[in-house]
Amino acid sequence: MTSRNVSRFWEWGKKIICVGRNYADHAKELNNVVPTEPVLFLKTPSAYLTEGSPILIPKYSNSVHHEIELGVVIGKGGTAILQSSAMQHVAGYALCLDMTARDVQDDCKSKGLPWTLAKAFNTSCPVSEFIPKERIPDPGNVKIWLKVNGQMRQNGCTSQMIFSIPFLISYISEIITLEEGDLILTGTPKGVSAVQVHDELHAGIDDVVSMTFKVGRL
Amino acid sequence: MTSRNVSRFWEWGKKIICVGRNYADHAKELNNVVPTEPVLFLKTPSAYLTEGSPILIPKYSNSVHHEIELGVVIGKGGTAILQSSAMQHVAGYALCLDMTARDVQDDCKSKGLPWTLAKAFNTSCPVSEFIPKERIPDPGNVKIWLKVNGQMRQNGCTSQMIFSIPFLISYISEIITLEEGDLILTGTPKGVSAVQVHDELHAGIDDVVSMTFKVGRL
Ligand SMILES: [Mg+2]
Ligand SMILES: [Mg+2]
Ligand SMILES: [Mg+2]
Numbered sequence: 098m099t100s101r102n103v104s105r106f107w108e109w110g111k112k113i114i115c116v117g118r119n120y121a122d123h124a125k126e127l128n129n130v131v132p133t134e135p136v137l138f139l140k141t142p143s144a145y146l147t148e149g150s151p152i153l154i155p156k157y158s159n160s161v162h163h164e165i166e167l168g169v170v171i172g173k174g175g176t177a178i179l180q181s182s183a184m185q186h187v188a189g190y191a192l193c194l195d196m197t198a199r200d201v202q203d204d205c206k207s208k209g210l211p212w213t214l215a216k217a218f219n220t221s222c223p224v225s226e227f228i229p230k231e232r233i234p235d236p237g238n239v240k241i242w243l244k245v246n247g248q249m250r251q252n253g254c255t256s257q258m259i260f261s262i263p264f265l266i267s268y269i270s271e272i273i274t275l276e277e278g279d280l281i282l283t284g285t286p287k288g289v290s291a292v293q294v295h296d297e298l299h300a301g302i303d304d305v306v307s308m309t310f311k312v313g314r315l
Numbered sequence: 316m317t318s319r320n321v322s323r324f325w326e327w328g329k330k331i332i333c334v335g336r337n338y339a340d341h342a343k344e345l346n347n348v349v350p351t352e353p354v355l356f357l358k359t360p361s362a363y364l365t366e367g368s369p370i371l372i373p374k375y376s377n378s379v380h381h382e383i384e385l386g387v388v389i390g391k392g393g394t395a396i397l398q399s400s401a402m403q404h405v406a407g408y409a410l411c412l413d414m415t416a417r418d419v420q421d422d423c424k425s426k427g428l429p430w431t432l433a434k435a436f437n438t439s440c441p442v443s444e445f446i447p448k449e450r451i452p453d454p455g456n457v458k459i460w461l462k463v464n465g466q467m468r469q470n471g472c473t474s475q476m477i478f479s480i481p482f483l484i485s486y487i488s489e490i491i492t493l494e495e496g497d498l499i500l501t502g503t504p505k506g507v508s509a510v511q512v513h514d515e516l517h518a519g520i521d522d523v524v525s526m527t528f529k530v531g532r533l
Contacts, residue, residue, distance in 0.1 A: 111329050112359045117429070138429035139357040141330045143492040155490060176437070209424030211335070211356035216429075218490050219394070272373060272436050274361040 103188045103278060104227035106170050107145040110278030113222055114269055115140060115166075115195055119284025120257050123164075126287045135260050135268055138212050140195075140282075144222035151313035153220045154294065158198035161312075163292055164285035165243035165251045165300050167236065168193035168224060169262055174276040183263035186275065190233055192225040192241060192306050194298065195282050199291065219315075224280075225300075225308040232305055236262050243300040245292065253286020321406045321496060322445035324388050325363040328496030331440055332487055333358060333384075333413055337502025338475050341382075344505045353478050353486055356430050358413075358500075362440035369531035371438045372512065376416035379530075381510055382503035383461035383469045383518050385454065386411035386442060387480055392494040401481035404493065408451055410443040410459065410524050412516065413500050417509065437533075442498075443518075443526040450523055454480050461518040463510065471504020 101109050117136035118124040124131045146152060154161045172188030195216070202215035233239055236255060243251040260268070265281060292298065292312045301307035319327050335354035336342040342349045364370060372379045390406030413434070420433035451457055454473060461469040478486070483499060510516065510530045519525035 112361065114359070114431075136428060137431040139359060139431055139435060141332070141357060141491055143330065143494065206427030209427060210354060211434075212429045213332075213355040213357055214490065217357060219492055272432065273359055274437055276361065 101278065103170060103172060106227065106278045106280060107142070107147060107224055110142055110280060111276060112279040113140040113142065113144065113282065114273065114279065115216065115282040116260065116265055116284045119259050120253060120286045121259060122257065122287040123285050123289065126289070131259065135265060137269065138216055140217045140222050143219060144217055146220045146223040146310070148308055148310065151311045152196055152223060152292070153313050153315045155198060155218045156315055157214065158201050160198065160200040160291045162197045162199045162289045163243060163245065163250070163298055164195040164197055164289050165241050166193050166195050166282045166285050167239060167241055167255055169281040169283060170227065171275045171277060171279040174274065176270055176274045178267050178270040178275070180263040180267040183266035186266060187230055189230045190228040190236065191280070192300055192302055192308060193282055194223040194300070194310070195285060196221040196223065223308070223310050225306045228306055239302055241302055243298060245296055245298055250290060251286055251288035255283070257286060258283060319496065321388060321390060324445065324496045324498060325360070325365060325442055328360060328498055329494060330497040331358040331360065331362065331500065332491065332497065333434065333500040334478065334483060334502045337477050338471060338504045339477060340475065340505040341503050341507065344507070349477065353483060355487065356434055358435045358440050361437060362435055364438045364441040364528070366526055366528065369529045370414055370441055371531050371533045373416060373436045374533055375432065376419050378416065378418040378509045380415045380417045380507045381461060381463065381468070381516055382413040382415055382507050383459050384411045384413050384500045384503050385457060385459055385473055387499040387501060388445065389493045389495060389497040392492065393488055394492045396485050396488040396493070398481045398485040401484035404484060405448055407448045408446040408454065409498070410518055410520055410526055411500055412441040412518070412528070413503060414439040414441065441526070441528045443524045446524055457520055459518070459520055461516060463514055463516055468508060469504055469506035473501070475504060476502060
């Protein structure tokens with residue numbers, strides 16, 4: 098193994114910790130209660146996908162949704178990190194998609210089952226190139242957008258987050274120790290919808306990063 | 316990073332994939348339906364614990380249960396592995412505890428929320444030393460037991476599993492690519508119960524391995 102380069106966190110990072118319902122407008126569009134505490138779920142690193150390879154809809158789903166999210170890449174690990182020092186643990190960011198088998202998730206929710214099949218399938222975590230921390234001076238005020246086949250579908254701002262990035266880092270690290278290369282997905286604004294085979298997803302943060310993924314079927 | 320030694324999988328393995336309700340007698344004791352398909356959930360590698368350090372009950376739970384399980388350590392990775400060749404992907408085993416915040420899990424189940432807080436907290440995955448594959452010639456017929464403060468609590472046999480190890484490897488790898496060092500927790504037999512601070516958990520597979528963990532509080 099070569100030495101670890103945080104700008105290729107997807108090759109060696111061990112954890113993807115995701116926050117659900119972190120934008121009130123998205124919680125509402127799915128008829129979910131706006132949470133009083135972060136909703137956490139997990140993907141595994143085998144879910145990572147980088148540009149050039151397609152998002153693959155799993156055989157067991159007919160409704161895979163796009164969720165555009167700001168990802169936080171951890172630099173210095175830690176346990177029970179204070180909110181006041183949380184940003185010192187951030188190496189940078191990535192624009193990410195939390196691809197979600199919504200039909201399967203709805204079924205899991207109604208049966209009280211874990212979300213793994215809905216959230217952690219192969220290719221369920223497309224990521225942009227690494228964004229060094231300096232490129233986003235105020236992560237609490239970043240516009241993230243996603244177009245499907247050229248049409249704007251999600252166009253939100255991280256200022257709409259219910260739980261801030263420092264709060265999330267502190268909250269998560271109290272329960273699950275954070276390590277270098279870990280990724281936190283911070284939730285999605287409204288506008289999620291199902292993707293179809295051959296769709297082209299194009300997403301970006303203006304003047305910072307953009308990414309494009311095609312959709313295929315397994 | 317030094318070269319990877321599978322006998323220390325907990326230091327570098329990226330995934331812990333867990334199977335719930337894989338013993339009918341345990342599904343029944345929790346009033347769960349016996350599943351027709353495996354129930355999968357995730358822990359993260361930061362949950363690993365080896366002998367010498369205590370299991371820590373998280374602050375948010377008053378009912379952390381022990382679940383003794385046979386863990387399968389992946390050697391050769393793969394996607395969509397056939398059942399017929401699945402055992403070629405096994406490097407060995409570990410005796411494992413799937414420590415579960417049962418009160419939190421019950422709450423998640425009733426609210427349709429993911430199981431992360433119930434299952435993936437720090438120290439929620441105590442593991443024995445690595446057991447090379449040759450030491451367990453028939454993984455479908457292994458007695459696993461757990462005593463709490465000297466009293467037998469769980470005493471089952473992997474022959475009671477609903478889904479066999481080759482089936483699980485094939486099923487999981489169709490959805491989530493398996494890699495070297497990944498761990499699959501194969502479910503627990505009946506007899507789960509809450510642990511208390513200062514309890515001593517002693518578990519084993521006769522003539523193969525044993526392990527001891529103390530319980531503390533965060
Ligand atoms: Mg999401
Ligand atoms: Mg994981
Ligand atoms: Mg279990």
